[in-house]
Amino acid sequence: MSELLVVGSVALDSVETPFGKVQEALGGSATYFSYSASFFTGVHLVATVGEDFPEAHLKLLEDRGVEIGGLQTSRGRTFRWSGQYGYDLSEAKTLETQLNVFAEFRPVLGEGLGRTPFLFLANIDPELQLDVLCQMKERPRLVALDTMNFWIQGKREALRRVLAEVDVVTVNDGEARQLASEPNLIRAARAISTMGPRTVVVKRGEYGALLLTEDRLFFVPAYPLESVYDPTGAGDTFAGGFMGYLAAQDRVDAAAMRRAVVYGSVMASFTVEDFSLKRLTRLTPADINERYMAFHDLIRVEP
Ligand code: AMP
Numbered sequence: 001m002s003e004l005l006v007v008g009s010v011a012l013d014s015v016e017t018p019f020g021k022v023q024e025a026l027g028g029s030a031t032y033f034s035y036s037a038s039f040f041t042g043v044h045l046v047a048t049v050g051e052d053f054p055e056a057h058l059k060l061l062e063d064r065g066v067e068i069g070g071l072q073t074s075r076g077r078t079f080r081w082s083g084q085y086g087y088d089l090s091e092a093k094t095l096e097t098q099l100n101v102f103a104e105f106r107p108v109l110g111e112g113l114g115r116t117p118f119l120f121l122a123n124i125d126p127e128l129q130l131d132v133l134c135q136m137k138e139r140p141r142l143v144a145l146d147t148m149n150f151w152i153q154g155k156r157e158a159l160r161r162v163l164a165e166v167d168v169v170t171v172n173d174g175e176a177r178q179l180a181s182e183p184n185l186i187r188a189a190r191a192i193s194t195m196g197p198r199t200v201v202v203k204r205g206e207y208g209a210l211l212l213t214e215d216r217l218f219f220v221p222a223y224p225l226e227s228v229y230d231p232t233g234a235g236d237t238f239a240g241g242f243m244g245y246l247a248a249q250d251r252v253d254a255a256a257m258r259r260a261v262v263y264g265s266v267m268a269s270f271t272v273e274d275f276s277l278k279r280l281t282r283l284t285p286a287d288i289n290e291r292y293m294a295f296h297d298l299i300r301v302e303p
Pocket residue numbers: 009011012013027028029032080081097123124125148150151231232233234235236237
C-alpha cells in the first residue's frame with residue numbers, strides 16, 4: 001500500500017442547484033479528493049486556508065484520517081467559489097472565483113512528502129502544480145493532474161508545461177474539448193495524450209467516464225441515481241477513488257486503471273447525492289464495496 005499526496009484548493013463554496021442551495025460550505029478540489037481517497041489509503045494534503053476557515057472543517061478532515069500538516073493557515077480570507085447549475089447538472093456556471101489566500105500561496109512540501117509515490121495535482125493554478133512537481137525529491141510512480149476551464153483559458157502556457165510532465169490527466173468533457181480545441185471527444189482525448197500524459201480520463205457526469213490508456217479505450221457509465229442534488233466535487237471525488245485505489249494496490253497498469261475508473265465512479269456517485277461533503281461523511285467501506293458490486297452487475301455482459 002502506498003501513500004498519496006495532493007495539492008489543490010480548500011474552499012468555501014456557495015452553490016445553487018434546482019434542488020437547493022448552500023452558502024460557504026466546505027469544498028475545494030483537494031478537500032473532495034483527500035476525503036474520498038482516504039477510504040483507500042493514507043493521504044497528505046497540501047493547501048492553504050485563511051484565518052476565517054472554520055475549525056470544524058479541519059476536524060472533519062482529521063477525523064477521516066487525512067494528514068493536514070501541509071495545510072497552511074495564511075493571513076487573509078479562504079478561497080471562495082460560487083456556482084450555479086440548471087436542470088442539466090453536467091456543467092456548473094461559475095458565478096465568482098475569489099482566490100484570496102491562494103493569490104500569494106507557495107506550497108511547501110514538508111518532511112518526507114517529496115518522496116510520496118502517488119501525487120495528485122488537483123485543480124489549482126498550474127504554476128502551483130508545477131512548483132509542487134519540481135519540489136518532489138523523487139519522481140513519483142504516478143502523477144495525475146486535474147484542471148478546469150478557468151485555468152485552460154487563463155494559464156494555458158503554464159498548463160501545457162505541467163501537462164508535459166504528468167502520467168494521467170482527468171478532465172470533464174467540456175474541458176477536454178477546450179484543451180484540445182477539438183469537438184470530438186475521442187480525438188480530444190488522443191490529442192491530450194500527445195501533450196504528455198499517457199493516460200487520459202474524461203469525466204462525463206451522468207454519461208460516465210472514458211479512459212484512454214496504452215492506446216485503448218474503456219468506458220464506464222455513471223451509476224443510475226434517481227436523486228442527484230449537487231454535482232459539485234464529483235470530479236475530485238472521482239479522482240480520489242481512482243488514485244486512492246491505485247495507491248492502495250500499488251499498481252499503475254492498464255487492468256488496475258480500469259478498476260480504478262470504477263472506484264472513481266463509485267465515489268462520485270455518492271458525492272452527488274447531497275450538498276458539499278455531506279453524503280461522504282455518512283459513507284462506510286461497506287457502502288463502497290456494495291456499490292462497486294452494483295457497478296459490476298450493471299456493466300457485465302457475456303462475450
Ligand atoms: P468539481 O469536482 O470539478 O465539481 O470541482 C468543484 C470544486 O472545485 C469546488 O469545491 C470549488 O471550490 C473548486 N474550484 C472551483 N474553481 C476553482 C479554481 N479556479 N481553482 C481551484 N479550485 C476551484
